Amino acid sequence: MNVHTEHAGTAPAGPDVAGTVLEARRVTKRFGNITALDDVSMHMRRGEITAVIGDNGAGKSTLVKCLSGVQAPDEGEILLDGAPQQFDSPEHARRAGIETVYQDLALIEDLSIWQNLFLNRERVRRFGPVAFTARRAMQAESAEMLARLEVNIPSIRARVRRLSGGQRQAVAICRAAGWGSKLIIMDEPTAALGVRETKRVEELIHRLREDGLAVLLISHDFDQVMRLSDQIWVMRSGRLVSGRRSTETDGAELVSMITGAASSLEQDPSRTH
Amino acid sequence: MAASTSVNMDSTPALGARLRDLSFWAEWTALVGLVALLVIFGIASPSFLTPGNIAAVLVAAAIPATLCIGEAFVVLGKGIDLSMASTMTLGAVMMGQATLLGVDAGWACLLTLVVTTLVGGLNGLFVAKVKITDFVVTLGMLSAAQGAALIISDGKPVTLISPLLLTISTGQLAGIGYPVLIALAIAVVAHVTLFHTRFGTHVLAVGGDIEAARAMGINTDRIKIATYMISGFLAGVGAILIVARLGAAEPAADTKYLLDAVASVVLGGVSLFGGRGSIAGPVTGAVLLTVLVNGLTLLSVEQYYQPLVVGIVVIAAAALMRYQR
Numbered sequence: 001m002n003v004h005t006e007h008a009g010t011a012p013a014g015p016d017v018a019g020t021v022l023e024a025r026r027v028t029k030r031f032g033n034i035t036a037l038d039d040v041s042m043h044m045r046r047g048e049i050t051a052v053i054g055d056n057g058a059g060k061s062t063l064v065k066c067l068s069g070v071q072a073p074d075e076g077e078i079l080l081d082g083a084p085q086q087f088d089s090p091e092h093a094r095r096a097g098i099e100t101v102y103q104d105l106a107l108i109e110d111l112s113i114w115q116n117l118f119l120n121r122e123r124v125r126r127f128g129p130v131a132f133t134a135r136r137a138m139q140a141e142s143a144e145m146l147a148r149l150e151v152n153i154p155s156i157r158a159r160v161r162r163l164s165g166g167q168r169q170a171v172a173i174c175r176a177a178g179w180g181s182k183l184i185i186m187d188e189p190t191a192a193l194g195v196r197e198t199k200r201v202e203e204l205i206h207r208l209r210e211d212g213l214a215v216l217l218i219s220h221d222f223d224q225v226m227r228l229s230d231q232i233w234v235m236r237s238g239r240l241v242s243g244r245r246s247t248e249t250d251g252a253e254l255v256s257m258i259t260g261a262a263s264s265l266e267q268d269p270s271r272t273h
Numbered sequence: 274m275a276a277s278t279s280v281n282m283d284s285t286p287a288l289g290a291r292l293r294d295l296s297f298w299a300e301w302t303a304l305v306g307l308v309a310l311l312v313i314f315g316i317a318s319p320s321f322l323t324p325g326n327i328a329a330v331l332v333a334a335a336i337p338a339t340l341c342i343g344e345a346f347v348v349l350g351k352g353i354d355l356s357m358a359s360t361m362t363l364g365a366v367m368m369g370q371a372t373l374l375g376v377d378a379g380w381a382c383l384l385t386l387v388v389t390t391l392v393g394g395l396n397g398l399f400v401a402k403v404k405i406t407d408f409v410v411t412l413g414m415l416s417a418a419q420g421a422a423l424i425i426s427d428g429k430p431v432t433l434i435s436p437l438l439l440t441i442s443t444g445q446l447a448g449i450g451y452p453v454l455i456a457l458a459i460a461v462v463a464h465v466t467l468f469h470t471r472f473g474t475h476v477l478a479v480g481g482d483i484e485a486a487r488a489m490g491i492n493t494d495r496i497k498i499a500t501y502m503i504s505g506f507l508a509g510v511g512a513i514l515i516v517a518r519l520g521a522a523e524p525a526a527d528t529k530y531l532l533d534a535v536a537s538v539v540l541g542g543v544s545l546f547g548g549r550g551s552i553a554g555p556v557t558g559a560v561l562l563t564v565l566v567n568g569l570t571l572l573s574v575e576q577y578y579q580p581l582v583v584g585i586v587v588i589a590a591a592a593l594m595r596y597q598r
Contacts, residue, residue, distance in 0.1 A: 091490035106488035108481040110549040111474070119478055120489045122471045131471040 019045040020082075021182050021214040022067065022098070027076035029062050036062040037073070038238040044183060044231075049205065049215045051225040051246075054235035055258055060218050063235070064185055067216070068100040069093030080182065099176035100185040105168055109161040113153060114142035116160055117175050145178045146171075149207050166197025173204055183214045190224065202228060222251050236260050302590045303540045303557035310561060314568035321571055328450065334563035335452035336514050340530055341537035341555040342463045343507030348538050349467070350500040351480040351547025352400060352407040356392070356414035357508045358531035359422070362524065364389040364512030366422040369431030369522025378435035386509040392418055393505020397498030419526050426524040433516055442517040452514050456556075459510065464552040476500060481548025533562055536587040542594065562586075 020043045029037040037059050044050040054060050065071040067078060069087030078085050080096055087093040090100065107116050118138045124131035142156050151170040153163070160168060169189060176184045189205070190198040205228060208215050219225050225232060226246060234241045234257040242257050298305060314321040340357055347354040364385040371381040392414065399410040444451040467473035478486040479496045487493050511530070516522050539545065540561060541554025562583060569579050 089490075090488070094490065102488055104485070106482075106485040108478045108485055108548065110481040110544075111477060115474060115478075119486075120475070120491050122474060124471050132469050133471055133474060135469070 019047065021046045021080065022216075023079040023082075024063070024067065025077040025079065027063075027066055027073045027078065029066055029071065029073050035238050037066065039076070040235070040238075040240045041076075042233045042240060042243065044214045044216055046182070046214045047209055047212045048230040049209050049217055049228050050231045050233065051217045051219060051229035052233045052235060053219065053222070053225055053254060053258060054241075057237070058235040058258070059238040060235060061187070062238075064100070064187060064216075064218060067093070067183075068098055068185055094179075094181075097180065097182035098185065099179065099181040099183070101169075101172050101176050101187065101189060103187045103191070105172040107160045107168055107172055110159055112157045112159055113146075113163075113171055114139045114156050116171060117142045117145060117178065119175075121179065145174050149174055149177065149204055151204065164197065165193050166200055169193065169197070169201050170204055173201070173208070177208055177211070177213060181213065183216060184208060185216045185218070187218045188220065189217070190219075190221070198224075222254060225254075226251065234258055298593065298596070300542055302542055302593050303537075303554050303561050306540065306586070306590065307557055307561040307564065310564050310568060314564070314571065318568065318571040321568060324448075326567070326571070328448070330560075330563055330567045331453045332450045333567065334560045335450070335456040336511050336518075337530065337533045337537060337563060338456045338556045338559040339459055339507050339514065340511045340534040341541070341559045342459055342552060343504035344534040344538050345541070345543050345550060345552060345555045346463070346467075346476065346500045346503045347407075348543050348545060349480045349547060349550055350476050350497055351483065352497065352500060353411065353535070353545075354393070354396060354501060354504045355408070355411040355531060355535075356396060356418055357504060357511075357534055358528055359415045359418035359526045360389050360392045360505055360508040361511045361515065361530065362526040363392065363418040363422040363425075364509045365516050365522040366426045366431075366524050368512065368516050369433060370425055372433055372435070372522075373431055378433075378437040382437070382513050385512050386506060389509030389512065390502050390506040393501040393503070393508070394498060396505070397501030400501065401494040401497040415531075422524050422526070426522070428524055430524060431522045432520060433522055434520060438513075438517040438520070441513065442520075452518070455510070455514065459507065460552055460556050467552055472496075472499070477548055479547075532583075533559065536562060536583065539587055539594070540590045544594075558590075 023041075023043040025041050027037055027040045028035065040059070040063065042050075042052075052060050052063060062071070066073045069090045069092050072087065078087070080098070085093075085096060087096070087098075093100075108119065111119070115138075118141075122131070123134040123137050123141070125134055126132075139156055146153055146156070149170075151167075151174055153167060153171070160171065163171065173184070173186070173189070186205070190201050193201060202224065205215060205217070209230075217225065217229060229246050232244045232246055232249065232254065234244070234254060236258060237260075241260070244253075311322070320326055340361070344354055344357060367388050368381045368385045371384050372378065376384070396407075396411055396414050399405050400407045441451050441455075446454055467476065475486065475491050475496050476499075478489075478491060479493050483493050486496075537555045537558035538550075540558030541550065541556070543550025543555060565583060565586065566579055569582060570576075574582075
């Protein structure tokens with residue numbers, strides 16, 4: 001364990017890393033006696049896909065909740081473009097530029113694609129207290145949003161109910177990407193998808209990177225993490241164990257860091273799935 | 274970059290294909306049923322399709338249509354309001370008592386609308402904030418509002434005659450009665466509100482998936498409460514229409530109005546699971562139920578058979594709804 005407590009490799013952690021969009025500084029979150037996040041510091045850069053990996057209970061979801069404004073950290077700071085933030089709601093984090101694609105996607109099945117893309121951000125024309133929706137403008141913009149990310153959808157007016165799992169994921173990602181956001185957090189984006197749909201969603205995530213967004217990827221799929229990410233943070237028992245550039249590590253090393261068994265890797269080969 | 278992309282704005286299948294699709298019929302249950310009834314009764318009874326009878330049917334449909342629009346808003350938001358008929362009675366009684374105290378008819382109408390809207394708001398508060406099941410809250414309110422109406426009126430009807438109410442009940446524009454015009458205006462406003470305002474979209478979102486709506490930052494409690502307030506307000510409009518029609522404020526609720534409101538919503542293709550439906554559908558459903566009773570009466574079918582027929586029609590419509598996509 002002591003081997004990996006430093007921030008490793010050529011990716012110096014902490015402040016003043018070029019292109020850093022979001023930085024968590026010594027974030028701690030406790031639930032009663034349980035310390036879900038213990039002094040965690042990490043950063044995410046624009047134009048990069050950053051992966052956070054770890055076993056169940058490692059603190060990944062608590063980290064996501066702190067970054068997305070669902071929960072406030074007890075100690076530590078979250079900085080967006082260098083400015084400290086105190087999110088009191090997901091809405092607040094979203095306005096600041098942090099979008100989360102939830103595992104259940106948060107799409108309304110009986111609304112059309114364009115209505116979902118603009119949900120709670122409708123383009124409106126106000127007449128006194130009444131906010132009329134500008135349907136045509138939203139439909140045209142929705143078509144552009146999907147086209148920009150090369151998402152193939154039968155019709156912008158189709159109900160989400162008619163879409164496949166991969167298409168839904170694509171719509172949810174487009175929605176997150178479409179609002180001048182700086183960081184998009186994705187929690188297991190391909191967990192429910194088949195091979196072909198997974199490939200498409202991964203291509204979409206790549207395009208977000210090319211567009212200069214920062215992406216935070218939470219995934220159990222090591223191959224996917226190695227395929228997609230530029231930077232990998234490893235968590236265990238609420239602590240940050242290590243940070244690596246993807247080019248400088250491999251699955252075996254990641255597994256050993258996740259399990260905290262660098263030396264016992266050979267004794268427990270079954271963990272390398 | 275977008276060369277390989279094709280995002281179609283439209284995808285409307287051919288009419289022939291749509292007619293063979295059961296879900297098409299499910300979307301249009303009320304209209305298809307209404308047309309069928311018009312044909313059947315038109316053939317069976319010579320007095321059915323006369324201008325006089327049509328006008329009478331439309332006036333009779335005005336109150337159920339108004340009520341079913343309120344019910345539709347609540348059901349679209351994945352709730353149900355069982356207290357509408359009682360709230361309407363409470364509103365009518367408030368009008369009667371206010372008039373007895375010498376309040377002008379116009380102000381009495383306003384008072385009625387305020388009281389019934391507040392009753393709806395109370396329903397909404399208990400559903401959204403106290404988190405009691407809508408069914409239980411509004412069932413309780415059904416009894417409570419009825420009780421309040423009986424207490425306030427001491428169980429006695431009040432005769433109300435005022436020029437304003439007389440105008441509402443007998444006035445006409447181009448041969449169409451004011452109650453019909455009022456209901457029609459409400460339907461148009463309701464349709465625009467539901468499909469062309471941010472609030473309407475949020476009602477559909479909350480009804481469709483309340484967790485997702487919340488995740489997107491929609492104030493779901495506010496939306497829920499608003500739908501119940503709309504329902505209360507329209508119960509108040511119903512109260513004014515019925516007092517105008519009867520020339521009296523009756524303290525006894527007619528539960529038929531509640532059944533008709535819920536039945537119209539079902540007939541009109543509004544999903545009882547919330548989140549999808551229309552305003553035109555339930556209004557057509559309300560007209561259908563009125564036509565059904567009117568036609569059966571013209572054919573001298575004994576009154577006791579009418580609720581049975583209505584029940585069968587509603588269940589048949591609900592069965593067809595299963596094919597809705």
